[in-house]
Amino acid sequence: MTRKLLFWFFVLLCLGVAVYPITYFLVEGNFGLLSTKPDSLLQDQRWRFFFYGHIVFGGVAMGLGWIQFVRAARTKAPFLHRIIGLFYTLAVMASGVSALYIGYFATGGPIASIGFMTLGLLWIGSTLVAYGLGKKGQYRAHAKIMVVSYALTFAAVTLRFWLPLLQVVTGDFVISYRIVAWLCWVPNLIFALTWIRKRERLPI
Numbered sequence: 247m248t249r250k251l252l253f254w255f256f257v258l259l260c261l262g263v264a265v266y267p268i269t270y271f272l273v274e275g276n277f278g279l280l281s282t283k284p285d286s287l288l289q290d291q292r293w294r295f296f297f298y299g300h301i302v303f304g305g306v307a308m309g310l311g312w313i314q315f316v317r318a319a320r321t322k323a324p325f326l327h328r329i330i331g332l333f334y335t336l337a338v339m340a341s342g343v344s345a346l347y348i349g350y351f352a353t354g355g356p357i358a359s360i361g362f363m364t365l366g367l368l369w370i371g372s373t374l375v376a377y378g379l380g381k382k383g384q385y386r387a388h389a390k391i392m393v394v395s396y397a398l399t400f401a402a403v404t405l406r407f408w409l410p411l412l413q414v415v416t417g418d419f420v421i422s423y424r425i426v427a428w429l430c431w432v433p434n435l436i437f438a439l440t441w442i443r444k445r446e447r448l449p450i
Contacts, residue, residue, distance in 0.1 A: 292345075335377045350363065397438035
């Protein structure tokens, strides 16, 4: 029962962040993260293109990825599992490439930029590796690497937990943003790798 409750809490977090980008299209003015950016960046149409590409396709990846961890869905509907996996991979590619571009301009300078761009590279890389393993029929390895991929996707959730807390502790948004550029995904990655190591017989 506890495991089921934790799983559905996890799903609610994923879905909540998945639909969050919609607010950027409903709220007038510079909402959320946009309110922290300088006017010169906000007026850059290329940056805005990649920003919206990142949040929209990132939301799609977040909203689809959790379904792949439902064992019944994988075993009873393998075709659907493959279709969702394809769309998840495409969404990660679009959002990840966009993240690399906007990460270069991250608030907080090189420390934040390197953090977010490293996340983007690992996210793209792990997802491509996992997808390739699945296509080759190496399902156990595929499942393990996909855990890494979605742990990095989940950085969108953990960022939203850590950033307000860091702002309370530091009292400074820029310092908090530099820290969260790493804190939002490094613990997730460590958790995923530890979880995989403890379950060498990960079910497919």
